[in-house]
Ligand code: FE
């Protein structure tokens with residue numbers, strides 16, 4: 117048995133909410149740079165569109181914090197810092213290279229997969245905690261992350277990789 121005070125699912129939920137809130141804010145800062153770096157107009161558009169959606173993700177999280185009576189506060193998420201750092205390296209190492217877009221799309225997919233994992237978990241926990249509104253908001257974001265991932269897959273398997281070949 118743990119020796120520390122029991123925290124329970126609600127605290128785990130709010131800690132994870134802080135993690136993803138931090139992640140979304142970092143992603144919001146990274147997406148314009150990715151859009152600017154992409155050589156494919158289509159890829160750039162996907163990044164720009166998702167930047168706008170990401171603003172909504174931040175707002176939805178703020179709504180959930182508010183409903184819980186907690187201040188919207190992020191908690192450093194080392195995972196997203198690492199994933200975005202790798203993306204930055206791709207942008208630097210492959211600037212001007214024909215494989216740049218393939219690398220950018222792959223980096224963006226790593227970000228989306230991280231978010232999909234987090235939002236899937238958070239939605240499940242919200243359901244278990246009986247937080248219906250939060251569950252709905254988390255699901256809306258989850259669906260946008262999934263759709264973005266699918267768009268990236270489509271781009272990555274067509275033009276982007278053909279160009280890199
Ligand atoms: Fe997001």
Ligand code: FE
Pocket residue numbers: 166170227228231261264
């Ligand atoms: Fe996303």
